[in-house]
Amino acid sequence: MTELAHLFRELKAPAAAAALPKLADRAREQEWSYEQFLATVLKTETDSRESHGGQARIKTARFPARKTLEEFDFAFQTSLRRETVLHLGQLDFLAGKENVILLGPPGTGKTHLSIALGIRACLAGHRVQFRTATEWVALLADAQRSGRLDHELDRLQRIPLLIVDEVGYIPFDPQAANLMFMLVSRRYERASLIVTSNKPFSAWGEIFGDEITAAAMIDRLVHHAEILALKGDSYRLKDRDLAFGARSQALRLLPATRRVWGDPTEKVAKPYLLATEGVA
Numbered sequence: 001m002t003e004l005a006h007l008f009r010e011l012k013a014p015a016a017a018a019a020l021p022k023l024a025d026r027a028r029e030q031e032w033s034y035e036q037f038l039a040t041v042l043k044t045e046t047d048s049r050e051s052h053g054g055q056a057r058i059k060t061a062r063f064p065a066r067k068t069l070e071e072f073d074f075a076f077q078t079s080l081r082r083e084t085v086l087h088l089g090q091l092d093f094l095a096g097k098e099n100v101i102l103l104g105p106p107g108t109g110k111t112h113l114s115i116a117l118g119i120r121a122c123l124a125g126h127r128v129q130f131r132t133a134t135e136w137v138a139l140l141a142d143a144q145r146s147g148r149l150d151h152e153l154d155r156l157q158r159i160p161l162l163i164v165d166e167v168g169y170i171p172f173d174p175q176a177a178n179l180m181f182m183l184v185s186r187r188y189e190r191a192s193l194i195v196t197s198n199k200p201f202s203a204w205g206e207i208f209g210d211e212i213t214a215a216a217m218i219d220r221l222v223h224h225a226e227i228l229a230l231k232g233d234s235y236r237l238k239d240r241d242l243a244f245g246a247r248s249q250a251l252r253l254l255p256a257t258r259r260v261w262g263d264p265t266e267k268v269a270k271p272y273l274l275a276t277e278g279v280a
């Protein structure tokens with residue numbers, strides 16, 4: 001083993017070791033200064049560590065899927081201002097220990113955006129944990145049963161971003177509502193939450209089985225928060241809408257006598273949309 005290979009191994013810098021021969025060639029060709037050469041070699045290593053760290057954080061965050069802000073189609077989701085979302089992507093809200101609340105019907109992109117912001121945070125060096133509201137409650141209930149609730153809330157408080165997905169899909173019993181409230185109030189002004197819900201705040205009393213708990217929780221959640229209200233049709237049905245579009249186009253090609261029934265896409269599309277309403 002050459003002395004350099006040995007030294008890189010001692011330093012645990014495999015990316016720099018791998019890049020060295022090419023960088024040395026380039027440095028000779030382009031007559032880099034010693035400082036420039038050393039900086040480039042070291043930067044190779046720090047870049048690689050950063051991206052590996054990001055990937056490791058993404059893994060431990062337990063996102064249900066990989067989604068990015070770049071993939072988000074703002075032309076489809078017209079109720080959001082692109083600038084608002086891109087600004088959130090700069091992660092100032094994390095530094096300010098503020099929250100992001102995403103409200104809207106199923107399929108409008110709430111989970112997508114929460115993951116995309118979470119992945120941004122991971123890549124920027126922050127720890128993130130993604131769970132559904134039901135999973136958070138189960139985790140906290142477990143800690144409570146074994147007398148570790150306080151310890152668990154303390155541990156979670158040191159994670160800069162927790163994502164609570166799907167508040168409202170399943171109503172909470174009083175213990176669950178109380179645990180959720182504890183999570184929110186512990187993090188208030190100390191660390192960020194992203195919360196998604198398919199129900200407007202006015203229905204949260206029903207979800208939590210108690211108007212007062214719900215009001216106290218909403219108060220803490222929204223005091224320092226960006227609230228995004230998503231509207232519109234489910235993105236999941238987008239391709240089906242396209243299919244209907246294609247179908248009505250095909251029907252226009254039929255002889256006029258076949259079209260006296262009006263536009264059949266109306267009849268098919270409406271009940272279909274109704275039937276899927278409320279489905280996550």
Ligand code: ADP
Pocket residue numbers: 067071072073074076077104105106107108109110111112113235236280
């Ligand atoms: P919600 O959580 O609001 O029910 P999701 O975020 O799970 O909805 O979105 C459902 C699916 O549609 C996901 O695969 C998501 O990536 C996609 N999707 C939703 N809205 C958009 C959008 N505006 N642009 C691109 N993909 C979207």
Ligand code: MG
Pocket residue numbers: 110111112165166196
């Ligand atoms: Mg969702």
